[in-house]
Amino acid sequence: MDSYSPFVHRIKKLELLDSDDFAYAESLIKSEIIVDAGRFIIDAGNLQKQIFFVLSGWAVKYKTLENGNRQIVNFVLPGDIIGMFSPIFQYSEHTVESISTMKLGCFPADQLVSTFRDAPRLALVLAWMAGQDERILEEQIVRIGRRRSAKRMAHLLIELYRRLRICGYTREQAIILPVNQLLLSDALGLSHIHTHRVFRELENHQLVERLPGRLILQNLAMLSALADFDESYLEPTSLRKASLAL
Amino acid sequence: MDSYSPFVHRIKKLELLDSDDFAYAESLIKSEIIVDAGRFIIDAGNLQKQIFFVLSGWAVKYKTLENGNRQIVNFVLPGDIIGMFSPIFQYSEHTVESISTMKLGCFPADQLVSTFRDAPRLALVLAWMAGQDERILEEQIVRIGRRRSAKRMAHLLIELYRRLRICGYTREQAIILPVNQLLLSDALGLSHIHTHRVFRELENHQLVERLPGRLILQNLAMLSALADFDESYLEPTSLRKASLAL
DNA sequence: CGGAGTTTTGACCTATCTCAAATGTTGTGG
DNA sequence: CCACAACATTTGAGATAGGTCAAAACTCCG
Numbered sequence: 001m002d003s004y005s006p007f008v009h010r011i012k013k014l015e016l017l018d019s020d021d022f023a024y025a026e027s028l029i030k031s032e033i034i035v036d037a038g039r040f041i042i043d044a045g046n047l048q049k050q051i052f053f054v055l056s057g058w059a060v061k062y063k064t065l066e067n068g069n070r071q072i073v074n075f076v077l078p079g080d081i082i083g084m085f086s087p088i089f090q091y092s093e094h095t096v097e098s099i100s101t102m103k104l105g106c107f108p109a110d111q112l113v114s115t116f117r118d119a120p121r122l123a124l125v126l127a128w129m130a131g132q133d134e135r136i137l138e139e140q141i142v143r144i145g146r147r148r149s150a151k152r153m154a155h156l157l158i159e160l161y162r163r164l165r166i167c168g169y170t171r172e173q174a175i176i177l178p179v180n181q182l183l184l185s186d187a188l189g190l191s192h193i194h195t196h197r198v199f200r201e202l203e204n205h206q207l208v209e210r211l212p213g214r215l216i217l218q219n220l221a222m223l224s225a226l227a228d229f230d231e232s233y234l235e236p237t238s239l240r241k242a243s244l245a246l
Numbered sequence: 247m248d249s250y251s252p253f254v255h256r257i258k259k260l261e262l263l264d265s266d267d268f269a270y271a272e273s274l275i276k277s278e279i280i281v282d283a284g285r286f287i288i289d290a291g292n293l294q295k296q297i298f299f300v301l302s303g304w305a306v307k308y309k310t311l312e313n314g315n316r317q318i319v320n321f322v323l324p325g326d327i328i329g330m331f332s333p334i335f336q337y338s339e340h341t342v343e344s345i346s347t348m349k350l351g352c353f354p355a356d357q358l359v360s361t362f363r364d365a366p367r368l369a370l371v372l373a374w375m376a377g378q379d380e381r382i383l384e385e386q387i388v389r390i391g392r393r394r395s396a397k398r399m400a401h402l403l404i405e406l407y408r409r410l411r412i413c414g415y416t417r418e419q420a421i422i423l424p425v426n427q428l429l430l431s432d433a434l435g436l437s438h439i440h441t442h443r444v445f446r447e448l449e450n451h452q453l454v455e456r457l458p459g460r461l462i463l464q465n466l467a468m469l470s471a472l473a474d475f476d477e478s479y480l481e482p483t484s485l486r487k488a489s490l491a492l
Numbered sequence: 493c494g495g496a497g498t499t500t501t502g503a504c505c506t507a508t509c510t511c512a513a514a515t516g517t518t519g520t521g522g
Numbered sequence: 523c524c525a526c527a528a529c530a531t532t533t534g535a536g537a538t539a540g541g542t543c544a545a546a547a548c549t550c551c552g
Contacts, residue, residue: 192530
Protein backbone atom coordinates (compact mmCIF):
# COMPACT_ATOMS: atom_id res chain seq x y z
CA MET A 1 0.00 0.00 0.00
CA ASP A 2 1.69 3.09 -1.23
CA SER A 3 -0.21 5.41 1.02
CA TYR A 4 1.84 4.20 3.95
CA SER A 5 4.73 6.32 2.84
CA PRO A 6 4.58 8.78 5.72
CA PHE A 7 5.14 5.88 8.09
CA VAL A 8 7.79 4.37 5.93
CA HIS A 9 9.64 7.67 5.80
CA ARG A 10 9.39 8.13 9.48
CA ILE A 11 10.49 4.67 10.42
CA LYS A 12 13.11 3.78 7.90
CA LYS A 13 15.65 6.06 9.53
CA LEU A 14 15.50 3.85 12.58
CA GLU A 15 16.96 1.01 10.51
CA LEU A 16 15.15 -1.51 12.60
CA LEU A 17 12.38 -3.11 10.60
CA ASP A 18 12.84 -5.50 7.73
CA SER A 19 10.36 -6.26 4.98
CA ASP A 20 8.72 -9.00 7.03
CA ASP A 21 7.97 -6.49 9.73
CA PHE A 22 6.47 -4.14 7.22
CA ALA A 23 4.37 -6.94 5.80
CA TYR A 24 3.13 -7.81 9.27
CA ALA A 25 2.35 -4.19 9.92
CA GLU A 26 0.32 -3.89 6.78
CA SER A 27 -1.59 -7.03 7.63
CA LEU A 28 -2.82 -5.34 10.77
CA ILE A 29 -4.71 -2.72 8.88
CA LYS A 30 -8.19 -4.05 8.37
CA SER A 31 -9.57 -1.12 6.44
CA GLU A 32 -8.99 2.41 5.36
CA ILE A 33 -11.43 5.24 5.69
CA ILE A 34 -11.70 8.74 4.33
CA VAL A 35 -12.86 11.41 6.71
CA ASP A 36 -13.99 14.94 5.90
CA ALA A 37 -12.68 18.01 7.64
CA GLY A 38 -14.42 18.84 10.90
CA ARG A 39 -15.20 15.30 12.03
CA PHE A 40 -14.60 13.85 15.46
CA ILE A 41 -12.19 10.97 15.21
CA ILE A 42 -11.98 10.48 18.92
CA ASP A 43 -14.50 12.06 21.21
CA ALA A 44 -13.69 12.79 24.84
CA GLY A 45 -15.44 10.47 27.23
CA ASN A 46 -16.14 7.75 24.69
CA LEU A 47 -14.95 4.21 24.40
CA GLN A 48 -12.58 3.90 21.51
CA LYS A 49 -12.60 0.73 19.46
CA GLN A 50 -10.09 1.59 16.78
CA ILE A 51 -6.57 2.80 16.49
CA PHE A 52 -5.95 4.97 13.46
CA PHE A 53 -2.86 5.40 11.36
CA VAL A 54 -2.89 8.80 9.72
CA LEU A 55 -2.09 8.25 6.07
CA SER A 56 -2.89 11.74 4.93
CA GLY A 57 -4.52 14.88 6.22
CA TRP A 58 -4.38 16.78 9.50
CA ALA A 59 -6.23 16.78 12.77
CA VAL A 60 -6.02 18.49 16.15
CA LYS A 61 -6.11 16.91 19.57
CA TYR A 62 -7.67 19.15 22.19
CA LYS A 63 -9.49 19.47 25.47
CA THR A 64 -12.48 21.69 26.05
CA LEU A 65 -12.84 23.71 29.26
CA GLU A 66 -15.90 24.35 31.39
CA ASN A 67 -16.25 27.80 29.86
CA GLY A 68 -16.13 26.50 26.33
CA ASN A 69 -12.57 27.56 25.62
CA ARG A 70 -10.36 24.94 24.23
CA GLN A 71 -6.69 24.16 24.26
CA ILE A 72 -5.10 22.23 21.46
CA VAL A 73 -2.67 19.82 22.95
CA ASN A 74 -1.04 18.66 19.75
CA PHE A 75 -1.47 18.57 16.01
CA VAL A 76 -1.94 15.21 14.35
CA LEU A 77 -0.07 14.83 11.07
CA PRO A 78 0.46 12.09 8.50
CA GLY A 79 2.63 9.39 10.00
CA ASP A 80 1.06 9.83 13.43
CA ILE A 81 -1.07 7.32 15.25
CA ILE A 82 -4.36 8.33 16.84
CA GLY A 83 -5.45 6.64 20.02
CA MET A 84 -2.46 4.44 20.66
CA PHE A 85 -3.44 4.25 24.31
CA SER A 86 -7.06 3.50 23.63
CA PRO A 87 -6.73 -0.25 24.23
CA ILE A 88 -5.61 0.64 27.71
CA PHE A 89 -8.12 3.25 28.82
CA GLN A 90 -11.84 2.95 29.12
CA TYR A 91 -12.46 6.31 27.55
CA SER A 92 -10.58 9.16 26.03
CA GLU A 93 -9.71 12.36 27.85
CA HIS A 94 -9.33 14.47 24.75
CA THR A 95 -11.03 15.01 21.44
CA VAL A 96 -9.40 14.49 18.07
CA GLU A 97 -10.98 16.38 15.21
CA SER A 98 -9.96 16.45 11.57
CA ILE A 99 -9.07 19.84 10.08
CA SER A 100 -8.79 18.58 6.51
CA THR A 101 -9.88 15.55 4.59
CA MET A 102 -7.99 12.61 5.99
CA LYS A 103 -7.20 9.06 5.03
CA LEU A 104 -6.94 6.76 8.01
CA GLY A 105 -5.84 3.17 8.33
CA CYS A 106 -7.83 1.43 11.06
CA PHE A 107 -7.09 -1.49 13.22
CA PRO A 108 -8.99 -2.90 16.16
CA ALA A 109 -7.80 -1.63 19.50
CA ASP A 110 -7.89 -5.07 21.05
CA GLN A 111 -5.18 -6.34 18.75
CA LEU A 112 -2.54 -3.98 19.99
CA VAL A 113 -1.68 -6.22 22.89
CA SER A 114 -1.20 -9.28 20.71
CA THR A 115 1.00 -7.23 18.41
CA PHE A 116 3.24 -6.46 21.32
CA ARG A 117 3.51 -10.17 21.97
CA ASP A 118 3.95 -11.37 18.39
CA ALA A 119 6.01 -8.66 16.76
CA PRO A 120 8.51 -7.27 19.23
CA ARG A 121 10.36 -5.07 16.77
CA LEU A 122 7.13 -3.56 15.63
CA ALA A 123 6.08 -3.07 19.21
CA LEU A 124 9.31 -1.28 19.82
CA VAL A 125 8.63 1.12 17.02
CA LEU A 126 5.18 1.80 18.38
CA ALA A 127 6.63 2.48 21.81
CA TRP A 128 9.16 4.79 20.22
CA MET A 129 6.37 6.66 18.52
CA ALA A 130 4.55 6.99 21.83
CA GLY A 131 7.73 8.34 23.35
CA GLN A 132 8.09 10.90 20.59
CA ASP A 133 4.55 11.99 21.22
CA GLU A 134 5.41 12.54 24.83
CA ARG A 135 8.46 14.59 23.90
CA ILE A 136 6.32 16.77 21.71
CA LEU A 137 3.86 17.33 24.51
CA GLU A 138 6.69 18.34 26.78
CA GLU A 139 7.95 20.81 24.25
CA GLN A 140 4.47 22.23 23.95
CA ILE A 141 4.46 22.81 27.69
CA VAL A 142 7.75 24.66 27.51
CA ARG A 143 6.57 26.68 24.56
CA ILE A 144 3.38 27.81 26.23
CA GLY A 145 4.84 28.20 29.68
CA ARG A 146 8.04 30.06 28.90
CA ARG A 147 8.02 31.63 25.45
CA ARG A 148 6.55 34.94 24.44
CA SER A 149 3.99 35.05 21.70
CA ALA A 150 6.21 35.66 18.65
CA LYS A 151 8.76 33.03 19.60
CA ARG A 152 5.99 30.75 20.62
CA MET A 153 4.32 30.93 17.27
CA ALA A 154 7.56 30.65 15.34
CA HIS A 155 8.52 27.63 17.40
CA LEU A 156 5.26 25.84 16.78
CA LEU A 157 5.34 26.50 13.05
CA ILE A 158 8.83 25.13 12.78
CA GLU A 159 7.91 22.07 14.75
CA LEU A 160 5.11 21.39 12.32
CA TYR A 161 7.42 21.92 9.40
CA ARG A 162 10.02 19.53 10.76
CA ARG A 163 7.49 16.89 11.57
CA LEU A 164 6.11 17.01 8.06
CA ARG A 165 9.61 16.98 6.70
CA ILE A 166 10.46 13.77 8.48
CA CYS A 167 7.50 12.10 6.85
CA GLY A 168 8.56 13.13 3.40
CA TYR A 169 6.52 16.28 2.90
CA THR A 170 7.45 19.91 2.23
CA ARG A 171 10.24 19.66 -0.26
CA GLU A 172 10.85 23.38 -0.52
CA GLN A 173 11.12 25.83 2.34
CA ALA A 174 7.45 25.50 2.85
CA ILE A 175 4.86 24.02 5.03
CA ILE A 176 1.42 23.62 3.72
CA LEU A 177 -1.09 23.51 6.47
CA PRO A 178 -4.82 23.98 6.70
CA VAL A 179 -4.33 26.04 9.84
CA ASN A 180 -6.30 29.19 10.45
CA GLN A 181 -5.77 31.80 13.12
CA LEU A 182 -8.34 30.35 15.45
CA LEU A 183 -6.62 27.00 15.42
CA LEU A 184 -3.28 28.63 15.94
CA SER A 185 -4.55 30.64 18.88
CA ASP A 186 -6.03 27.57 20.53
CA ALA A 187 -2.74 25.77 20.12
CA LEU A 188 -0.67 28.67 21.40
CA GLY A 189 -2.85 29.58 24.35
CA LEU A 190 -3.39 33.10 23.01
CA SER A 191 -6.50 35.04 22.09
CA HIS A 192 -7.31 34.91 18.42
CA ILE A 193 -6.86 38.64 18.18
CA HIS A 194 -3.40 38.62 19.59
CA THR A 195 -2.59 35.65 17.43
CA HIS A 196 -3.55 37.72 14.46
CA ARG A 197 -1.30 40.59 15.46
CA VAL A 198 1.65 38.33 16.09
CA PHE A 199 1.13 36.52 12.85
CA ARG A 200 0.98 39.81 11.03
CA GLU A 201 4.28 40.75 12.57
CA LEU A 202 5.92 37.59 11.26
CA GLU A 203 4.39 38.31 7.89
CA ASN A 204 5.79 41.84 7.88
CA HIS A 205 9.25 40.42 8.43
CA GLN A 206 8.73 38.10 5.44
CA LEU A 207 9.06 35.07 7.66
CA VAL A 208 5.74 33.53 6.83
CA GLU A 209 3.12 33.91 4.20
CA ARG A 210 -0.43 32.92 3.89
CA LEU A 211 -2.43 31.80 0.95
CA PRO A 212 -6.05 30.86 1.24
CA GLY A 213 -6.25 27.74 3.36
CA ARG A 214 -2.53 27.29 3.62
CA LEU A 215 0.47 28.71 5.33
CA ILE A 216 4.00 28.97 4.02
CA LEU A 217 7.27 29.38 5.87
CA GLN A 218 9.35 31.68 3.72
CA ASN A 219 12.48 32.05 5.74
CA LEU A 220 13.10 29.00 7.77
CA ALA A 221 16.55 30.02 8.93
CA MET A 222 15.42 33.31 10.41
CA LEU A 223 12.33 31.76 11.86
CA SER A 224 14.41 29.07 13.57
CA ALA A 225 16.77 31.67 14.95
CA LEU A 226 13.90 33.73 16.25
CA ALA A 227 12.37 30.71 17.93
CA ASP A 228 15.63 29.34 19.39
CA PHE A 229 14.53 26.12 17.82
CA ASP A 230 16.46 23.05 18.90
CA GLU A 231 15.28 20.08 16.88
CA SER A 232 16.74 17.36 19.07
CA TYR A 233 13.37 16.40 20.51
CA LEU A 234 12.16 15.44 17.05
CA GLU A 235 15.26 13.52 16.08
CA PRO A 236 14.11 10.72 13.77
CA THR A 237 17.07 8.50 14.58
CA SER A 238 16.81 8.68 18.32
CA LEU A 239 15.98 5.02 18.84
CA ARG A 240 18.37 3.22 21.11
CA LYS A 241 19.15 -0.17 19.68
CA ALA A 242 22.29 -1.28 21.45
CA SER A 243 20.67 -2.43 24.64
CA LEU A 244 17.73 -4.17 23.06
CA ALA A 245 17.93 -7.91 22.83
CA LEU A 246 15.78 -8.68 19.83
CA MET B 247 9.35 -4.98 50.52
CA ASP B 248 7.05 -2.67 52.34
CA SER B 249 8.38 0.45 50.70
CA TYR B 250 6.58 -0.46 47.51
CA SER B 251 3.32 0.62 49.02
CA PRO B 252 2.83 3.67 46.79
CA PHE B 253 2.87 1.35 43.80
CA VAL B 254 0.69 -1.19 45.48
CA HIS B 255 -1.86 1.47 46.31
CA ARG B 256 -1.82 2.83 42.85
CA ILE B 257 -2.14 -0.47 41.09
CA LYS B 258 -4.41 -2.51 43.29
CA LYS B 259 -7.44 -0.55 42.17
CA LEU B 260 -6.89 -1.89 38.68
CA GLU B 261 -7.61 -5.39 40.00
CA LEU B 262 -5.34 -6.88 37.42
CA LEU B 263 -2.22 -8.21 39.07
CA ASP B 264 -2.06 -11.25 41.32
CA SER B 265 0.60 -12.02 43.87
CA ASP B 266 2.76 -13.77 41.27
CA ASP B 267 2.86 -10.61 39.26
CA PHE B 268 3.86 -8.61 42.28
CA ALA B 269 6.58 -11.11 43.07
CA TYR B 270 7.87 -10.85 39.53
CA ALA B 271 7.80 -7.09 39.77
CA GLU B 272 9.82 -7.08 42.93
CA SER B 273 12.34 -9.42 41.44
CA LEU B 274 13.08 -6.84 38.82
CA ILE B 275 14.40 -4.36 41.28
CA LYS B 276 18.07 -4.95 41.57
CA SER B 277 18.82 -2.32 44.15
CA GLU B 278 17.48 0.63 46.02
CA ILE B 279 19.21 3.93 46.41
CA ILE B 280 18.71 6.98 48.57
CA VAL B 281 19.16 10.33 46.91
CA ASP B 282 19.49 13.74 48.55
CA ALA B 283 17.48 16.74 47.54
CA GLY B 284 18.88 18.69 44.62
CA ARG B 285 20.41 15.78 42.71
CA PHE B 286 20.06 15.07 39.03
CA ILE B 287 18.37 11.74 38.53
CA ILE B 288 18.17 12.10 34.80
CA ASP B 289 20.22 14.69 33.01
CA ALA B 290 19.17 16.04 29.64
CA GLY B 291 21.34 14.79 26.80
CA ASN B 292 22.70 11.80 28.67
CA LEU B 293 22.34 8.12 28.08
CA GLN B 294 20.18 6.62 30.75
CA LYS B 295 20.99 3.14 32.01
CA GLN B 296 18.41 2.77 34.74
CA ILE B 297 14.73 3.04 35.22
CA PHE B 298 13.71 4.24 38.67
CA PHE B 299 10.66 3.45 40.72
CA VAL B 300 9.97 6.30 43.10
CA LEU B 301 9.41 4.73 46.50
CA SER B 302 9.44 7.96 48.45
CA GLY B 303 10.30 11.60 47.98
CA TRP B 304 9.61 14.11 45.24
CA ALA B 305 11.32 15.31 42.10
CA VAL B 306 10.65 17.67 39.21
CA LYS B 307 10.98 16.99 35.51
CA TYR B 308 11.93 20.08 33.54
CA LYS B 309 13.54 21.55 30.46
CA THR B 310 15.94 24.47 30.51
CA LEU B 311 15.76 27.20 27.88
CA GLU B 312 18.53 29.01 26.06
CA ASN B 313 18.14 32.00 28.37
CA GLY B 314 18.41 29.91 31.50
CA ASN B 315 14.72 29.94 32.32
CA ARG B 316 13.19 26.64 33.00
CA GLN B 317 9.79 25.08 32.68
CA ILE B 318 8.75 22.25 34.91
CA VAL B 319 6.89 19.75 32.81
CA ASN B 320 5.66 17.54 35.62
CA PHE B 321 6.20 16.68 39.24
CA VAL B 322 7.46 13.23 40.09
CA LEU B 323 5.82 11.67 43.13
CA PRO B 324 6.00 8.35 44.97
CA GLY B 325 4.46 5.66 42.83
CA ASP B 326 5.80 7.23 39.64
CA ILE B 327 8.37 5.77 37.33
CA ILE B 328 11.29 7.84 36.13
CA GLY B 329 12.67 7.23 32.68
CA MET B 330 10.23 4.62 31.44
CA PHE B 331 11.13 5.51 27.88
CA SER B 332 14.85 5.48 28.46
CA PRO B 333 15.35 2.00 26.99
CA ILE B 334 13.98 3.39 23.79
CA PHE B 335 15.79 6.69 23.40
CA GLN B 336 19.46 7.32 23.14
CA TYR B 337 19.37 10.28 25.46
CA SER B 338 16.93 12.19 27.54
CA GLU B 339 15.32 15.44 26.49
CA HIS B 340 14.54 16.63 30.00
CA THR B 341 16.15 16.75 33.39
CA VAL B 342 14.77 15.10 36.50
CA GLU B 343 15.97 16.58 39.76
CA SER B 344 15.07 15.57 43.29
CA ILE B 345 13.49 18.21 45.50
CA SER B 346 13.59 16.15 48.66
CA THR B 347 15.39 13.07 49.85
CA MET B 348 14.18 10.17 47.75
CA LYS B 349 14.23 6.43 47.84
CA LEU B 350 14.42 4.89 44.39
CA GLY B 351 14.16 1.31 43.22
CA CYS B 352 16.42 0.76 40.21
CA PHE B 353 16.28 -1.66 37.43
CA PRO B 354 18.36 -1.87 34.29
CA ALA B 355 16.86 -0.18 31.29
CA ASP B 356 17.66 -3.06 29.00
CA GLN B 357 15.37 -5.40 30.88
CA LEU B 358 12.24 -3.50 30.16
CA VAL B 359 11.82 -5.13 26.80
CA SER B 360 12.12 -8.63 28.20
CA THR B 361 9.58 -7.72 30.85
CA PHE B 362 7.15 -6.83 28.15
CA ARG B 363 7.67 -10.24 26.66
CA ASP B 364 7.63 -12.31 29.83
CA ALA B 365 5.06 -10.60 31.99
CA PRO B 366 2.24 -9.28 29.85
CA ARG B 367 0.00 -8.18 32.69
CA LEU B 368 2.83 -6.27 34.23
CA ALA B 369 3.65 -4.76 30.89
CA LEU B 370 0.09 -3.66 30.60
CA VAL B 371 0.29 -1.88 33.92
CA LEU B 372 3.45 -0.13 32.84
CA ALA B 373 1.80 0.97 29.64
CA TRP B 374 -1.15 2.21 31.64
CA MET B 375 1.19 4.23 33.79
CA ALA B 376 2.81 5.72 30.71
CA GLY B 377 -0.64 6.62 29.46
CA GLN B 378 -1.49 8.32 32.73
CA ASP B 379 1.69 10.30 32.48
CA GLU B 380 0.63 11.47 29.08
CA ARG B 381 -2.78 12.50 30.37
CA ILE B 382 -1.13 14.53 33.07
CA LEU B 383 1.07 16.28 30.55
CA GLU B 384 -1.98 17.12 28.50
CA GLU B 385 -3.70 18.58 31.49
CA GLN B 386 -0.62 20.65 32.23
CA ILE B 387 -0.85 22.07 28.72
CA VAL B 388 -4.47 23.02 29.24
CA ARG B 389 -3.70 24.52 32.62
CA ILE B 390 -0.88 26.69 31.35
CA GLY B 391 -2.50 27.54 28.06
CA ARG B 392 -6.01 28.37 29.15
CA ARG B 393 -6.25 29.06 32.88
CA ARG B 394 -5.55 32.30 34.70
CA SER B 395 -3.02 32.32 37.45
CA ALA B 396 -5.21 31.68 40.48
CA LYS B 397 -7.12 28.85 38.87
CA ARG B 398 -3.96 27.57 37.41
CA MET B 399 -2.27 27.33 40.76
CA ALA B 400 -5.31 25.87 42.48
CA HIS B 401 -5.62 23.29 39.75
CA LEU B 402 -2.03 22.19 40.02
CA LEU B 403 -2.16 21.93 43.79
CA ILE B 404 -5.24 19.78 43.63
CA GLU B 405 -3.70 17.56 41.04
CA LEU B 406 -0.74 16.98 43.31
CA TYR B 407 -3.04 16.27 46.22
CA ARG B 408 -5.04 13.76 44.25
CA ARG B 409 -2.03 12.01 42.92
CA LEU B 410 -0.61 11.63 46.39
CA ARG B 411 -3.96 10.48 47.62
CA ILE B 412 -4.13 7.68 45.11
CA CYS B 413 -0.82 6.40 46.38
CA GLY B 414 -1.98 6.31 49.96
CA TYR B 415 -0.70 9.64 51.24
CA THR B 416 -2.40 12.68 52.70
CA ARG B 417 -5.00 11.21 54.99
CA GLU B 418 -6.43 14.53 56.10
CA GLN B 419 -7.39 17.42 53.85
CA ALA B 420 -3.76 18.12 53.40
CA ILE B 421 -0.93 17.83 51.01
CA ILE B 422 2.56 17.94 52.30
CA LEU B 423 4.94 19.01 49.67
CA PRO B 424 8.48 20.36 49.65
CA VAL B 425 7.47 22.93 47.07
CA ASN B 426 8.64 26.50 47.29
CA GLN B 427 7.45 29.47 45.30
CA LEU B 428 10.24 29.24 42.76
CA LEU B 429 9.33 25.67 41.95
CA LEU B 430 5.69 26.58 41.72
CA SER B 431 6.39 29.46 39.39
CA ASP B 432 8.48 27.27 37.10
CA ALA B 433 5.71 24.73 36.98
CA LEU B 434 2.99 27.30 36.35
CA GLY B 435 4.83 29.35 33.78
CA LEU B 436 4.59 32.48 35.91
CA SER B 437 7.19 34.82 37.36
CA HIS B 438 8.11 34.00 40.92
CA ILE B 439 6.83 37.37 42.03
CA HIS B 440 3.44 36.90 40.55
CA THR B 441 3.38 33.40 41.91
CA HIS B 442 3.90 34.88 45.33
CA ARG B 443 1.03 37.32 44.90
CA VAL B 444 -1.32 34.63 43.71
CA PHE B 445 -0.32 32.29 46.46
CA ARG B 446 -0.89 35.00 49.01
CA GLU B 447 -4.33 35.51 47.63
CA LEU B 448 -5.19 31.84 48.12
CA GLU B 449 -3.80 32.09 51.61
CA ASN B 450 -5.97 35.09 52.40
CA HIS B 451 -9.01 33.11 51.44
CA GLN B 452 -7.92 30.32 53.81
CA LEU B 453 -7.59 27.92 50.94
CA VAL B 454 -3.98 27.01 51.48
CA GLU B 455 -1.45 27.35 54.20
CA ARG B 456 2.25 27.16 54.37
CA LEU B 457 4.52 25.85 57.02
CA PRO B 458 8.25 25.86 56.65
CA GLY B 459 9.11 23.46 53.83
CA ARG B 460 5.57 22.27 53.35
CA LEU B 461 2.30 23.33 51.95
CA ILE B 462 -1.17 22.47 53.19
CA LEU B 463 -4.47 22.54 51.39
CA GLN B 464 -6.98 23.71 53.95
CA ASN B 465 -10.17 23.83 52.00
CA LEU B 466 -10.12 21.28 49.30
CA ALA B 467 -13.75 21.73 48.31
CA MET B 468 -13.43 25.44 47.68
CA LEU B 469 -10.11 25.03 45.99
CA SER B 470 -11.57 22.42 43.63
CA ALA B 471 -14.50 24.65 42.85
CA LEU B 472 -12.20 27.57 42.16
CA ALA B 473 -10.08 25.46 39.84
CA ASP B 474 -12.97 23.76 38.03
CA PHE B 475 -11.13 20.59 38.81
CA ASP B 476 -12.34 17.50 37.00
CA GLU B 477 -10.48 14.49 38.29
CA SER B 478 -11.34 12.11 35.48
CA TYR B 479 -7.89 12.31 33.94
CA LEU B 480 -6.39 10.88 37.12
CA GLU B 481 -8.96 8.13 37.53
CA PRO B 482 -7.12 5.22 39.15
CA THR B 483 -9.51 2.63 37.77
CA SER B 484 -9.41 3.74 34.18
CA LEU B 485 -7.80 0.59 32.85
CA ARG B 486 -9.78 -1.13 30.15
CA LYS B 487 -9.75 -4.84 30.73
CA ALA B 488 -12.62 -6.23 28.72
CA SER B 489 -10.86 -6.23 25.39
CA LEU B 490 -7.55 -7.54 26.62
CA ALA B 491 -6.89 -11.17 26.00
CA LEU B 492 -4.53 -12.11 28.79
C1' DC C 493 27.83 35.36 62.85
C1' DG C 494 27.86 35.20 57.78
C1' DG C 495 26.11 33.64 53.54
C1' DA C 496 22.98 31.40 50.53
C1' DG C 497 18.59 30.82 49.39
C1' DT C 498 13.69 32.30 49.79
C1' DT C 499 10.02 35.40 50.51
C1' DT C 500 8.09 39.88 50.48
C1' DT C 501 7.24 44.76 49.01
C1' DG C 502 6.36 48.60 46.03
C1' DA C 503 6.51 51.01 41.78
C1' DC C 504 6.25 50.85 37.16
C1' DC C 505 5.88 48.72 32.64
C1' DT C 506 4.01 46.00 28.82
C1' DA C 507 2.26 41.93 26.74
C1' DT C 508 -1.83 40.15 26.12
C1' DC C 509 -6.90 40.17 26.65
C1' DT C 510 -11.63 41.90 25.96
C1' DC C 511 -15.18 44.12 23.63
C1' DA C 512 -17.30 45.66 19.66
C1' DA C 513 -17.73 46.39 15.08
C1' DA C 514 -16.16 46.37 10.16
C1' DT C 515 -14.54 43.75 6.46
C1' DG C 516 -13.46 39.66 3.88
C1' DT C 517 -14.13 35.00 2.22
C1' DT C 518 -16.37 30.76 1.09
C1' DG C 519 -19.89 27.65 0.13
C1' DT C 520 -24.89 26.91 -0.72
C1' DG C 521 -29.44 27.14 -2.52
C1' DG C 522 -32.50 29.44 -5.54
C1' DC D 523 -24.77 33.70 -11.07
C1' DC D 524 -26.46 36.28 -7.13
C1' DA D 525 -27.61 36.67 -2.30
C1' DC D 526 -27.10 35.13 2.03
C1' DA D 527 -25.35 32.69 5.92
C1' DA D 528 -21.56 31.08 8.28
C1' DC D 529 -17.14 31.68 9.24
C1' DA D 530 -12.55 34.01 9.32
C1' DT D 531 -9.85 38.12 9.45
C1' DT D 532 -8.89 42.76 10.68
C1' DT D 533 -9.01 47.17 13.37
C1' DG D 534 -9.05 50.23 17.28
C1' DA D 535 -9.57 51.50 22.01
C1' DG D 536 -9.36 50.58 26.62
C1' DA D 537 -8.59 47.38 30.50
C1' DT D 538 -5.67 44.21 33.20
C1' DA D 539 -3.04 40.29 34.26
C1' DG D 540 1.27 39.45 34.77
C1' DG D 541 6.30 40.82 34.12
C1' DT D 542 10.51 43.40 35.53
C1' DC D 543 13.58 45.78 38.60
C1' DA D 544 15.49 46.66 42.88
C1' DA D 545 15.79 46.34 47.51
C1' DA D 546 14.46 44.74 52.15
C1' DA D 547 13.42 41.10 55.30
C1' DC D 548 13.36 36.60 56.66
C1' DT D 549 15.06 31.65 57.34
C1' DC D 550 18.08 28.29 57.68
C1' DC D 551 22.54 26.23 58.36
C1' DG D 552 27.22 25.53 59.21
